[in-house]
């Protein structure tokens with residue numbers, strides 16, 4: 230509207246756009262004016278603010294629905310994933326063609342935002358544009374909302390993982406009721422360490438350790454690196470201090486035992502995720518509450534009595550971790566991957582973003598993003614997201630209106 234106003238005046242622009250979709254030439258002009266006026270950042274910001282209003286209107290990411298760590302409601306889980314887009318052309322900068330009528334040598338049109346990107350979860354790369362998209366929805370179909378998105382530039386600072394973390398923090402700032410994030414394997418412990426102190430529960434897979442890796446343990450058929458994350462010491466045995474080394478493996482806690490013949494075994498410890506310490510009203514300091522058992526010999530009577538202790542292992546990085554070179558966020562998780570019932574249920578909601586991404590892809594002819602360069606591709610993505618969100622909101626309200634009075638959503 231602002232772009233068209235400069236050309237034909239506010240009233241004419243409003244009349245034209247309120248009486249039907251823009252024509253191709255209007256949209257081309259809009260694209261040019263948006264770039265000339267440098268309005269992309271403002272539009273992007275306003276889109277995400279509008280998406281938050283849509284989500285709130287639909288009861289997504291509600292502030293009152295704070296629940297336990299394990300029982301995340303669908304409307305409170307943000308699904309975030311990377312999305313590769315096929316470029317509108319296969320040509321690259323410098324490709325030429327000959328005009329047979331005039332004999333002129335001309336440059337091929339190319340996509341300056343095209344780059345080579347890894348494809349999440351698959352050992353291959355793709356040429357094209359790359360975005361990361363955050364989805365929120367109800368259990369009912371047709372309610373999927375794009376809560377935020379980022380179109381990456383070819384040399385995006387920090388890569389896909391950094392783009393995902395930034396996107397999640399923006400969405401959380403706009404939707405304070407958000408509690409859980411299900412996100413793909415691009416994130417590592419260092420990225421989780423930026424999200425969990427914000428009060429979020431992050432559910433994502435841990436990078437598989439190579440089969441040859443030392444200091445790795447196989448659980449449920451998957452090889453995880455192990456890392457010592459805690460040491461519990463008590464001084465009350467007849468033989469002096471007793472030390473229990475605690476390891477993080479697959480996101481859960483284990484006590485390591487070494488027998489006299491050098492055999493190493495690991496005993497799983499109970500895992501109860503707790504959050505303590507409020508900051509701005511949110512619990513931000515995460516711990517695993519666990520319990521250990523040991524035999525204690527009374528020094529005077531010589532009698533062996535069982536000794537148990539409940540203790541807390543931090544999930545957020547500690548100062549000591551820097552000294553000990555511990556990437557805590559990678560090894561100690563709020564919902565460990567090895568706790569498959571809880572993990573799979575919430576992580577499974579991430580697959581939903583792939584359905585959303587599929588819709589995004591099929592909206593375009595031959596799956597190609599129909600625009601060249603960062604500015605225009607961002608406009609294309611935001612346009613799609615606005616359409617998607619408008620349809621989702623209409624679907625949600627139409628369903629609510631059709632429901633007999635008194636029946637809850």
Ligand SMILES: [Zn+2]
Pocket residue numbers: 463471472473523524
């Ligand atoms: Zn002990």
